[in-house]
Amino acid sequence: MDREGSGRRRRGGRWLPVAAALLAGVMVGATFVGLGGRRPAQVAMADLPARVVAAQRTLTSLAAEVSLVERNWHPGVPERVLAGRLRYRAPESLALELVDRTVYPSAAWVRNDVTLVVTGDRWWTRAPRGCPVEAQPACTPRTPRVRLVERREPFADATPVPLDLVTPVRSFTPAAAPVPLGTGRVGGRAAVGVATTAAQVAPLLAGLAPAGNLRAFHPSDPVELWLDEQALVPLALRVTVAGGGERQRWAAAHGYPDRPGQVVLELTLRRVTLNRPLEAGAFPPPPSGASAEDAGFRDQPAAAAAGTTATPGAVVPEPAWLPSGFRPYRSGAVGGARGPRVTVRTWTDGRAWVKVRATGDWPGGRLFGDLGPLVRPLGLGAGVAYASEDGGRVAVHGVAVDLVVSGSLAPSDLARVAASLPVAGRPVPDGWAEAATATLPEARAANPGLLRPRDPAGFAPPAVRVDGEVVTLAYAGPGSRGFLLVQAPGTRLTPPLDADARGVGVRGSDGRWSAERGQLEWVEAGRAFDLRSATLSLEELLAIAASLEPA
Amino acid sequence: MTGGPGGRAAFARGLRLGAAAVLGLALGAGVAFGLQRPPSRSGAERAGPSATSRVAAGGSATLPTRPATAPADRVLLAWTPGRLPAGLAGRVRRAPGVRAVTVVKGGRLDLAASADADGRAVDRPPRGMTIPLEAIAFDPATYTGFLPASARAAFRGLVPTEALLGATSARLRHLGPGGRLRLAGGRRLTVAGVVDDALVGAAEVAVSRAGGRAVGLTRDRYALLAYRGGRAAVAGAVRRALPGGLPVRLRGPGETPFFRAGDAVLPQAMVKERFGEFAWRPAGGGFVQDSAWQAANLAAVRVPILGRVRCNRVLLPALAGAMRELEQHNLAGLVDPAAFAGCWNSRLTRSGSGVSRHAWGAAVDLNVAGNPTGLASAQDPRLVEVMERWGFTWGGRWLIPDPAHFEYLRLPAG
Numbered sequence: 001m002d003r004e005g006s007g008r009r010r011r012g013g014r015w016l017p018v019a020a021a022l023l024a025g026v027m028v029g030a031t032f033v034g035l036g037g038r039r040p041a042q043v044a045m046a047d048l049p050a051r052v053v054a055a056q057r058t059l060t061s062l063a064a065e066v067s068l069v070e071r072n073w074h075p076g077v078p079e080r081v082l083a084g085r086l087r088y089r090a091p092e093s094l095a096l097e098l099v100d101r102t103v104y105p106s107a108a109w110v111r112n113d114v115t116l117v118v119t120g121d122r123w124w125t126r127a128p129r130g131c132p133v134e135a136q137p138a139c140t141p142r143t144p145r146v147r148l149v150e151r152r153e154p155f156a157d158a159t160p161v162p163l164d165l166v167t168p169v170r171s172f173t174p175a176a177a178p179v180p181l182g183t184g185r186v187g188g189r190a191a192v193g194v195a196t197t198a199a200q201v202a203p204l205l206a207g208l209a210p211a212g213n214l215r216a217f218h219p220s221d222p223v224e225l226w227l228d229e230q231a232l233v234p235l236a237l238r239v240t241v242a243g244g245g246e247r248q249r250w251a252a253a254h255g256y257p258d259r260p261g262q263v264v265l266e267l268t269l270r271r272v273t274l275n276r277p278l279e280a281g282a283f284p285p286p287p288s289g290a291s292a293e294d295a296g297f298r299d300q301p302a303a304a305a306a307g308t309t310a311t312p313g314a315v316v317p318e319p320a321w322l323p324s325g326f327r328p329y330r331s332g333a334v335g336g337a338r339g340p341r342v343t344v345r346t347w348t349d350g351r352a353w354v355k356v357r358a359t360g361d362w363p364g365g366r367l368f369g370d371l372g373p374l375v376r377p378l379g380l381g382a383g384v385a386y387a388s389e390d391g392g393r394v395a396v397h398g399v400a401v402d403l404v405v406s407g408s409l410a411p412s413d414l415a416r417v418a419a420s421l422p423v424a425g426r427p428v429p430d431g432w433a434e435a436a437t438a439t440l441p442e443a444r445a446a447n448p449g450l451l452r453p454r455d456p457a458g459f460a461p462p463a464v465r466v467d468g469e470v471v472t473l474a475y476a477g478p479g480s481r482g483f484l485l486v487q488a489p490g491t492r493l494t495p496p497l498d499a500d501a502r503g504v505g506v507r508g509s510d511g512r513w514s515a516e517r518g519q520l521e522w523v524e525a526g527r528a529f530d531l532r533s534a535t536l537s538l539e540e541l542l543a544i545a546a547s548l549e550p551a
Numbered sequence: 552m553t554g555g556p557g558g559r560a561a562f563a564r565g566l567r568l569g570a571a572a573v574l575g576l577a578l579g580a581g582v583a584f585g586l587q588r589p590p591s592r593s594g595a596e597r598a599g600p601s602a603t604s605r606v607a608a609g610g611s612a613t614l615p616t617r618p619a620t621a622p623a624d625r626v627l628l629a630w631t632p633g634r635l636p637a638g639l640a641g642r643v644r645r646a647p648g649v650r651a652v653t654v655v656k657g658g659r660l661d662l663a664a665s666a667d668a669d670g671r672a673v674d675r676p677p678r679g680m681t682i683p684l685e686a687i688a689f690d691p692a693t694y695t696g697f698l699p700a701s702a703r704a705a706f707r708g709l710v711p712t713e714a715l716l717g718a719t720s721a722r723l724r725h726l727g728p729g730g731r732l733r734l735a736g737g738r739r740l741t742v743a744g745v746v747d748d749a750l751v752g753a754a755e756v757a758v759s760r761a762g763g764r765a766v767g768l769t770r771d772r773y774a775l776l777a778y779r780g781g782r783a784a785v786a787g788a789v790r791r792a793l794p795g796g797l798p799v800r801l802r803g804p805g806e807t808p809f810f811r812a813g814d815a816v817l818p819q820a821m822v823k824e825r826f827g828e829f830a831w832r833p834a835g836g837g838f839v840q841d842s843a844w845q846a847a848n849l850a851a852v853r854v855p856i857l858g859r860v861r862c863n864r865v866l867l868p869a870l871a872g873a874m875r876e877l878e879q880h881n882l883a884g885l886v887d888p889a890a891f892a893g894c895w896n897s898r899l900t901r902s903g904s905g906v907s908r909h910a911w912g913a914a915v916d917l918n919v920a921g922n923p924t925g926l927a928s929a930q931d932p933r934l935v936e937v938m939e940r941w942g943f944t945w946g947g948r949w950l951i952p953d954p955a956h957f958e959y960l961r962l963p964a965g
Contacts, residue, residue: 130927132951134798139925147929158931213927245781252786253801296884335881338855342881363879370880370933492808494961495815497939499948503805510805522805 048180048194049172053410055232056167056351057325061278062088062233064269068098068208071264072256073215074136076105082112086269087282090350091329092154092161093119095283096207110140112213116162117283120330121297123159124148124286130213133255140213148290153297154330154346155355155406157370162207167351168225168234169408170203170392171196181224186236187270190229198223198239205239208267217265218242218250219515231274239265250500299332302345316345316358316403320420323413325349335359354407354417362402366433369395369404373532374484375434376476378415383425385418386434387411389482389534398423436463436474443471444551449527450487451548459483483533483544490528493521504538506545513538520545625782626697628802629789630773630812632951633902636794640774646788648780653693656763657772657812659905660684660756661735668729676830677841681735683831683906684720685819686756687772688763697775698750705744711762713743719820720755721745723828732756738766752811753818770904772812798950812904815949816958819906825959826863826911831897838897838910849895849912856886862894863912866959870894870915873941877934885918885934892916892955914958915943922947928954 068082084098095118100111114127126146131139149159164170172178178200181193198205199219208214217239226236241247243260251258258264286292316331329346336342340361347354362368367375371388378385378394385396391411396403396418405418428435443464444450450471452462458481462473470488493512504513504520506529511522520531520541529548531541629635629643640654661681665674676682695703705715714732721727721742730742740758751757752773758766778785786801793799800814807814817825829844851861855874862870877883895912899905901924908914921929928935928947935945944960946953 129929131925132798134793135796135925135951138796141926145929158933245783248781248783249786252783252790255790255798294884296881338878338883339881340879365876365879494808495817495944496802496807497815497944497948497960499800499950501802501806503803505805512805 048178048192050410052167052172052227052232053169053352053408055230056169056408057323057349058275059088059167059231059233059351060090060275062086062166062272062274063276063278063282064272066096066098067266067268067270069266070215071262072251072258073213074133075255075257076136077102077109078257080112082114084114086165087278088166089278089282091348091353092163093283094161094163094166096162096165097284104137106137109137110142113144114209115284117286118152118159118161119283120154121152121299122148122150122286123152123156123161124290126287128213133215146287146290148286148292149295150292151297152295153332153334153344155353156295156297159295162203163351163408164201164204165207165234167232168201168204168227169352171201178225181226183229184226186226187268187272189235189272191226191235192229192232193224193226196223196225197221201225201237204234204237205265215256215264216254218247220244220247221264228272228274233269233272233274234267235269235272237265237267238263246502249502253500295334297332297334297344299330302328302331304331316343316356317422319354319356319417320422321416322347322354322420323349323352323409326352326354329353336361352408354405354409354414356403356405356417356421358401358403360401364429364432367395367397367404367428368402369393369406371395371404371434372534373433374474374476374482374534376482377427378418380415380419380425383423384427385415385425386428387415391415394418396421396423396425397428398425436465438464438466440464440473440551442466447471447487449525450551451527451529452551453485453544454547454549456544456547481533481535483531483536483541485544486530486532488528488530489526490523491526493523493528504542506542507548511545625778626804626810627776627778627782627785627789628773628807628810628814629776629799630814631793631797631799633904635771635774636797637771639771639789639792642792643774643776643789646785646792648778648785649776649788650779651693651696651777652774653690653697654771654774655690655694655752656688656760656768656770657752657754657904658686658768658770660686660732660766660768662732663735664733665724665726666731666733667726670731673725673730677843680830680832680841682828683819684755685905686758686763686766686768687752687754688758688760688768690760694775697777702746702750705746706750706757706759709743709759709762711759711765712739712741713758713762714740715751715757716742716745717748717751717754717757717820718745719748719753719818719824723755723820723823734766740766748818748820749809753809753820754811755820772904773810775810800950816908816944817960822908822911822913822959826865826913829910831910838899840897840910856883857888857891857915860891860894860915861912862915866894866913869941869943869959869963872963873938873943876937876941880937882931882933882937885931887918887920890918890920892919908958914956916955917957919955922955924953924955925951926954927952930954 064086066084066086070080071078073080080102082098082100087095096116098114100113110128112128116125124147126144128140129145152159178194178196181195183192185191198217198221201223205217220242222240222242224238225234227233228235241258241260241262241264326347326349329348331345333341333343340359342357342359344357359368367386371386371393374389375386378387385394387394392406394405394414401423403423405414407414430437443466446466452473456475459475459477462475465472473485476482498514498516500516502513504511506522507524509522509524511520513520518532518534522529531545533541635654640652643649644652662674662684663681666672674682691707695706698706716724716726726742728742728744732740776785789799802814809818827844827848830841831838848863849861850864850867851859852867853859854871855878857874877885894915896909898907898910900907918930930947938957939945942959942961942963943957946956
């Protein structure tokens with residue numbers, strides 16, 4: 001390698017990114033708006049979340065070619081190109097196969113070939129194991145990891161089907177309506193575009209990385225998403241590097257050479273066909289010899305799960321209301337050996353689904369159904385239910401039975417399903433994690449120095465929980481907005497749980513913000529404060545912190 | 552460090568400004584730690600009022616509650632697994648915006664005995680055994696620039712045969728100024744003062760660089776940088792200064808309770824506060840611990856899912872609680888009892904740079920078969936969530952991922 005040659009390369013290296021960016025811009029622009037197509041027009045899109053939720057019910061199958069361009073995954077590999085196919089058959093069969101076509105610097109780099117196949121009760125993946133970017137390429141094992149799970153519960157969280165790749169229901173909540181970009185054509189199909197953020201489309205982005213080692217994106221990164229105008233299937237997605245010092249610092253911490261405005265991910269679906277029969281072999285079987293994990297779900301006839309035949313454990317009663325067109329899907333039971341026996345029933349009309357899980361053996365301590373730390377009570381006629389912060393789960397604590405309703409419907413519809421169950425919901429017992437155990441005056445009397453937000457606009461008075469010297473205030477607001485404020489004695493924060501923990505100024509102190517957890521922590525006057533929310537931004541949490549005053 | 556009067560002036564300015572920013576380290580620094588309750592046994596009380604006398608002579612052992620930070624000055628901690636690569640400080644120091652750099656050496660000192668200022672024996676490990684202490688060695692010329700002005704004298708005046716104790720260490724040791732530490736090999740250190748944990752990265756013992764050479768503290772463990780301008784640029788400079796393939800952790804004020812290497816876990820002094828302090832001796836490639844400590848602190852009991860485990864008594868309720876919750880929620884399948892690699896194990900860390908928390912019986916390795924060190928996690932997120940709620944920190948987020956490892960961090964939440 002001669003010096004002159006190096007110099008040429010360096011000079012070329014200065015211009016190459018410019019030229020590449022120009023070319024990429026031209027290509028992406030053409031892809032998104034369609035060469036020669038009509039100019040995007042602004043359209044009203046306030047109802048898009050509802051349309052996406054509704055559109056899933058019309059989708060029975062999808063086939064598409066997928067191309068993926070990822071940038072800055074590693075300084076030595078500025079761009080990776082993957083291509084493959086996506087197949088979907090309602091309600092939960094999906095195959096995503098990506099072949100890595102990147103030209104790597106050497107054979108030492110392991111290709112990120114990824115396969116994910118779900119066919120109802122079976123889920124399997126094959127992909128390389130990830131490892132720290134800095135330690136690439138040596139740290140990646142050359143043999144991909146194959147994971148096979150059988151006897152999978154329908155719509156199981158642990159072995160998820162990335163259904164947001166097909167219809168991005170979870171990426172659009174009523175609380176966060178996207179900004180319209182207009183209409184255009186993508187891959188020959190009429191498309192509607194929205195501007196959103198990586199945080200909002202996280203479920204969709206997560207669907208691209210069921211395994212393997214794709215790069216991370218900052219929650220604030222702008223995302224341009226183009227959906228099929230009729231079916232609202234994602235046709236193209238582009239993630240751009242956000243500006244600002246915090247974003248730059250995050251990139252530096254990850255070792256990503258990101259530049260503000262740079263496009264770091266482009267996903268495009270081409271040759272999309274909808275609602276047509278899929279080819280044979282659309283959902284390939286797992287590699288022979290792969291050892292299977294037993295997820296423990298045992299299918300049963302719906303009659304058994306509904307309790308119309310003699311079966312042990314709790315039964316799932318029939319909801320009096322389901323959206324029109326919903327029909328029974330899989331049902332059965334899981335657990336029972338050492339934990340509670342849980343009966344499961346599901347319904348679907350295609351892509352959309354509802355699941356009800358029930359148990360008569362719940363040991364208590366917290367609500368059945370993994371609702372998370374912040375729940376909000378819902379009036380259900382004469383009884384009460386509890387919704388998770390995002391409204392995606394509704395739990396009912398009944399007499400001798402605990403239930404949870406989940407699904408891809410709007411939160412209001414899930415609550416309606418729960419309300420139609422013939423179970424009278426009771427308030428959670430005082431000892432459970434979700435119970436309010438005190439009033440604010442009682443908490444204040446027991447904990448002098450207790451602080452509370454000054455009239456948080458739009459939030460109801462808090463539920464108060466006192467555990468010794470630890471006081472938790474839970475605020476529920478409109479839609480899915482809510483936050484928790486936990487105060488405990490302490491003069492120093494614990495070591496950080498996250499690599500991305502960021503220092504922020506809070507009430508004149510050095511505090512810590514974890515975007516991954518939605519958690520703001522600081523220490524003040526001998527008390528450690530923990531302000532958490534899955535739905536409020538850092539700025540909103542800082543404003544709440546700033547408003548704290550003696551309770 | 553700098554090339555001339557201008558450079559020296561700039562350096563000094565950097566030190567001054569850096570010091571102001573580093574005062575943030577001291578903010579909120581107290582004797583008690585985090586959300587934990589202090590131990591009922593107060594070593595500080597036994598050490599008496601003389602515990603801070605040397606420091607008081609140089610200013611005040613009680614730090615200001617609010618630092619006089621200058622907005623233009625910032626501080627960054629940088630550490631890499633095992634040790635910092637040679638020459639890092641010199642390369643980073645030349646980076647634009649970097650005003651000052653100090654490299655802190657660290658390692659283990661083996662305490663053979665100690666005595667208080669009046670000569671009364673305090674630590675008397677069993678014959679042939681020593682007490683492992685986490686120690687740092689600082690460069691007085693550069694490190695003091697990162698300290699509040701009130702604390703600098705105590706650090707600058709330290710002679711090679713003297714040491715400073717962190718506040719938690721002093722409580723553990725029941726020692727104050729004038730106390731004596733006798734190390735394995737016969738070296739002796741006199742306790743010159745007791746300082747806030749934040750000033751010594753929560754180390755148990757701090758000595759000057761010259762003192763460190765004498766006692767074998769030669770491993771560069773972490774660097775502190777004072778800088779102006781954007782953090783991303785400095786972080787990038789640090790990364791470029793590292794050899795390829797070496798991950799680095801960077802932390803700013805507020806992001807971690809102590810500027811130290813391995814900041815995701817409790818410092819050793821705080822581990823000792825909760826799990827006790829043992830003496831040990833090398834044996835057969837590992838270590839044999841004081842049997843009295845073992846009898847007092849370890850217990851072998853049956854817990855759900857895992858069966859019989861031998862752990863520290865303090866850890867057992869949290870471990871049993873987490874396993875019980877998994878079982879009650881039908882998540883027992885997330886833990887493979889056959890791939891449980893144990894809890895108590897008297898050994899050093901893999902890098903050899905410190906004492907493994909397994910030596911206290913304060914950590915467990917779960918599902919080791921599918922979760923080798925260095926690779927991304929194959930743990931189910933629900934297992935991680937339950938373990939974290941029960942007070943464990945998870946190695947899957949570490950700089951070198953150790954996804955099988957769960958280690959005590961705090962009392963269970965809620």
